[in-house]
Amino acid sequence: xxxxxxxxxxxxxxxxxxxxxxxxxxxxxxxxxxxxxxxxxxxxxxxxxxxxxxxxxxxxxxxxxxxxxxxxxxxxxxxxxxxxxxxxxxxxxxxxxxxxxxxxxxxxxxxxxxxxxxxxxxxxxxxxxxxxxxxxxxxxxxxxxxxxxxxxxxxxxxxxxxxxxxxxxxxxxxxxxxxxxxxxxxxxxxxxxxxxxxxxxxxxxxxxxxxxxxxxxxxxxxxxxxxxxxxxxxxxxxxxxxxxxxxxxxxxxxxxxxxxxxxxxxxxxxxxxxxxxxxxxxxxxxxxxxxxxxxxxxxxxxxxxxxxxxxxxxxxxxxxxxxxxxxxxxxxxxxxxxxxxxxxxxxxxxxxxxxxxxxxxxxxxxxxxxxxxxxxxxxxxxxxxxxxxxxxxxxxxxxxxxxxxxxxxxxxxxxxxxxxxxxxxxxxxxxxxxxxxxxxxxxxxxxxxxxxxxxx
Numbered sequence: 001x002x003x004x005x006x007x008x009x010x011x012x013x014x015x016x017x018x019x020x021x022x023x024x025x026x027x028x029x030x031x032x033x034x035x036x037x038x039x040x041x042x043x044x045x046x047x048x049x050x051x052x053x054x055x056x057x058x059x060x061x062x063x064x065x066x067x068x069x070x071x072x073x074x075x076x077x078x079x080x081x082x083x084x085x086x087x088x089x090x091x092x093x094x095x096x097x098x099x100x101x102x103x104x105x106x107x108x109x110x111x112x113x114x115x116x117x118x119x120x121x122x123x124x125x126x127x128x129x130x131x132x133x134x135x136x137x138x139x140x141x142x143x144x145x146x147x148x149x150x151x152x153x154x155x156x157x158x159x160x161x162x163x164x165x166x167x168x169x170x171x172x173x174x175x176x177x178x179x180x181x182x183x184x185x186x187x188x189x190x191x192x193x194x195x196x197x198x199x200x201x202x203x204x205x206x207x208x209x210x211x212x213x214x215x216x217x218x219x220x221x222x223x224x225x226x227x228x229x230x231x232x233x234x235x236x237x238x239x240x241x242x243x244x245x246x247x248x249x250x251x252x253x254x255x256x257x258x259x260x261x262x263x264x265x266x267x268x269x270x271x272x273x274x275x276x277x278x279x280x281x282x283x284x285x286x287x288x289x290x291x292x293x294x295x296x297x298x299x300x301x302x303x304x305x306x307x308x309x310x311x312x313x314x315x316x317x318x319x320x321x322x323x324x325x326x327x328x329x330x331x332x333x334x335x336x337x338x339x340x341x342x343x344x345x346x347x348x349x350x351x352x353x354x355x356x357x358x359x360x361x362x363x364x365x366x367x368x369x370x371x372x373x374x375x376x377x378x379x380x381x382x383x384x385x386x387x388x389x390x391x392x393x394x395x396x397x398x399x400x401x402x403x404x405x406x407x408x409x410x411x412x413x414x415x416x417x418x419x420x421x422x423x424x425x426x427x428x429x430x431x432x433x434x435x436x437x438x439x440x441x442x443x444x445x446x447x448x449x450x451x452x453x454x455x456x
Contacts, residue, residue, distance in 0.1 A: 040069030055144035099244040127216035153218035154301035254285035311347035352447030
């Protein structure tokens, strides 16, 4: 699905076609759908797509609206063959084309899953199926689909540690959690993999390696759509909502796109309809939801240029960095912010410091004689001109700190690009993230400067 500006289908997705203007936005919970002004290069003649088309036709799916193509900036995606009108059905993928836990249970793995205790998770079942089918090679009934899947991913768990160390602190912490989670997923699944030995002539340890499971985990995590299944006793109680949707998952992500996508219980097809018109020979997009770039990189392995939801997070240590250490009420103020959920999700965005950030700063900047007014601050009331001015000054200092930090990291990345040639693609991805954050900070600095004008 998507790399830098592209994306992957996620569970509960919304779809959309990008409007002809700029490329600002990306969303993950299903929003707008539109088309790109960039013309793609038809790839339907390539052997892997010819085979996929035959395979899909055998399963009662034939697309007359879209064709695979390669686009500048987004890479491989789907292009409209004809003009598409609002509300038009563009994809109706039969259930027989989907890979779900039902697919796995009906397969040779079903017996082993049914008798394993404790019951494996739906995610483990799907990952096991993917690894096994990929190992089967030409013998796999799913080979045409497996052939077009990425061989490698750019989610943080797949990146080299020295690249992850370049992440902004909030993202780095989440990336480390992701890596630990996947490693635990692998370790806790090894006994189950061993139980499958009768199915293979080779040692299961060589088939179900960490690298193989990581590939499968990324495939499901970045490409699955949401299809709710009835709970089976042979699976754990974790949500059973994954479905891999061949061909449909070629659709790339754009923030300003809206399409209606869902599984139709009556037709037993996963259906996508446009929510706006699209011109002939333009890329068709879906939207993953209103995610910032750090979330997109964490979950999908790409960054969206001019993402309207992009932001820079302010952690607690930076929040208080420029406040007077002599404030005897500081600990109490921090406690109030935590009690009222005002210590996290404090950000700078394209439109400047968020209301939450400014509100937190206003409370932290209260003078001793104003402290009893803290409830009014949380309600958005103005306490005094001094409080307003001081909070804006602190916000600007924090913003400037981030600008300097970002420039320093970008210089470090530039140096590493010269020294670590093998990491060039990974470094370019992180460079894009920081470059977008720098643009946001520069915009916020200008806005903060104008906000302070009345107090000068």
